[in-house]
Amino acid sequence: MSASRAARRPRAARAPAGAVQIVVTPGSGEGRAQAIARRLAALAQWAETCPPGASHIVCIGGDATLSAAAAAAIRCDTPLVPVPNGFGNVFAQVFGYSSQTGAVARLLEEGEARRVDVGEVKRPTGEEFFLSHRSYGFLEHIQQVAERGRQQPRQRLLRYLWYYGVAHRFLFRTRLASFQVAIDGKDVSDDAVLVTVANVETYRGFLPLTPTASPIDGLFDVFVIPRVSKLGLLRRLLFLMFRLRGRWRGVTIYRGRRVTVTTPWRREELRVRRRALPLLVPPGAFDALAHRTVEDAPPVERP
Numbered sequence: 001m002s003a004s005r006a007a008r009r010p011r012a013a014r015a016p017a018g019a020v021q022i023v024v025t026p027g028s029g030e031g032r033a034q035a036i037a038r039r040l041a042a043l044a045q046w047a048e049t050c051p052p053g054a055s056h057i058v059c060i061g062g063d064a065t066l067s068a069a070a071a072a073a074i075r076c077d078t079p080l081v082p083v084p085n086g087f088g089n090v091f092a093q094v095f096g097y098s099s100q101t102g103a104v105a106r107l108l109e110e111g112e113a114r115r116v117d118v119g120e121v122k123r124p125t126g127e128e129f130f131l132s133h134r135s136y137g138f139l140e141h142i143q144q145v146a147e148r149g150r151q152q153p154r155q156r157l158l159r160y161l162w163y164y165g166v167a168h169r170f171l172f173r174t175r176l177a178s179f180q181v182a183i184d185g186k187d188v189s190d191d192a193v194l195v196t197v198a199n200v201e202t203y204r205g206f207l208p209l210t211p212t213a214s215p216i217d218g219l220f221d222v223f224v225i226p227r228v229s230k231l232g233l234l235r236r237l238l239f240l241m242f243r244l245r246g247r248w249r250g251v252t253i254y255r256g257r258r259v260t261v262t263t264p265w266r267r268e269e270l271r272v273r274r275r276a277l278p279l280l281v282p283p284g285a286f287d288a289l290a291h292r293t294v295e296d297a298p299p300v301e302r303p
Contacts, residue, residue, distance in 0.1 A: 020108070021050065021078075023069055024060035024085075047072035054078050056108060056280060060085050060099075066092070067130045070118055070277050074129070079113050079280040090132040094200045094215065095285045107282060114286045115275040116215040119199045122269040131277075133198040133210070134270060136179050136261050138233060176233065179263050181224055183256035186303040193233060194225040197259050197270050207241050210253060211294050216286070218274045221300065222254040248298040255300050 023043065043065065050072050057076075059069035060083040073080035084092035084099050098104070119130045181189040189195075196202055198210040198221045213221035225236060228250065239247035259270045 019054060020056045020058055020081075021054040022058045022060070023072075024065075043068040044071065047075070050076065052076040052078065056081050058083060058104070058108075063088055063090050063092075063130075063132050067118075067128075067132075070129050070131055073278055074118070074273075074276050077278055079111075079278045081107060081111070081280045088132075088203070090202065090204060091200055091215075093204050094289065095279075095281050097282070107280060110283055111280040112283055112286060114279055114281050116277050116279050117199055117218060117275060118215075118273045118277045119197065119220065120271050120273050122271070129273070130199065131215070132200050133196055133202045133213075134261075134268075135194075135196045135202075136263055137177060137192070137194040138237075139194060139196065176227075176230060177264050178227060179261055181222070181262075182260040183222060183254050183303045184258050188222075188252075188254055188303050189224050189226055191227040192224050193227055194223075195261055196223040197261070198223065199272070207237065208243075209240065212253075212297050212300060214289065214292075216275075216290060218272055219255045219257060220259055220270070220272055222256065222259055224252045224254065225250070226252075251298075253298050253300045255302055 023046065047068060048071065052075075054076070056079050057069060057073050058081040059066055061069075062085060065085075066080070066082050070080055072078070081104065082092045082095075082097050083104055084097055089097075097107075119134065121128045121130065121134065176193045179189070179192045179195050180187070181192055181195055196209050198213040199215050201211050201213050202209040202223070209223040210221040225233060228236070232250070236247075236250050238244075240251075257272050261268050261270070
């Protein structure tokens with residue numbers, strides 16, 4: 001194998017039984033979409049073929065990297081140890097994971113092995129896991145455009161401003177697509193402009209669309225904005241971002257186990273895999289999540 005090809009593969013430590021395996025995709029969170037896609041493809045292949053027997057799988061990266069590595073943890077029934085290294089780190093924030101070496105070492109010594117839910121997307125090419133959320137529509141398109149190439153700044157504040165700029169251009173120059181949504185076999189929307197299917201609190205601390213979503217309740221929280229004008233969509237998102245009074249008007253949050261989203265380009269079926277992922281969590285983090293209360297919680301509907 002050439003050095004250039006080897007550099008694109010995730011680095012995984014192959015160790016004797018009982019040892020820790022470490023996997024990392026270099027460049028997580030830098031917005032290098034094509035390179036990261038290649039690395040994630042290699043990581044997915046590793047997740048399907050890595051041998052069992054490790055005591056833990058330590059994964060260093062962002063949400064996409066963690067989701068890909070989760071397949072190995074599920075297949076081998078080996079606790080996953082997330083080490084956040086990306087931009088969003090939505091799943092890692094839920095349990096309070098740290099990227100500090102000392103904290104990771106303490107977690108390996110003192111952590112609690114628990115099982116949590118994961119999302120699964122059914123596609124013609126096979127199944128794919130996700131730990132945090134899947135978005136369709138406006139937010140998905142912003143992310144795709146903003147992360148195209150290597151143009152994003154690395155500094156967090158500048159990165160936010162970059163996304164705002166992309167959102168402004170997209171909102172006023174592109175027609176909003178519409179989506180059909182069904183939950184547990186029942187149609188809930190036939191003309192949505194934004195859909196987020198969440199296993200955890202989405203965009204925590206920035207744009208909390210699903211503040212009551214939990215990876216231990218066996219259900220998705222599904223955030224839906226029905227057909228509105230572009231200015232109406234912007235108004236709803238700004239109200240949510242700045243937590244203004246009335247921010248839950250004009251949006252709906254559903255809860256269910258199976259979700260089907262039909263877009264102009266594809267149809268995806270998503271389901272909750274209840275307690276599928278073995279996870280090593282900081283002491284007390286799981287119980288804190290189980291007893292968490294949400295102030296000013298939005299109304300949640302069951303279809």
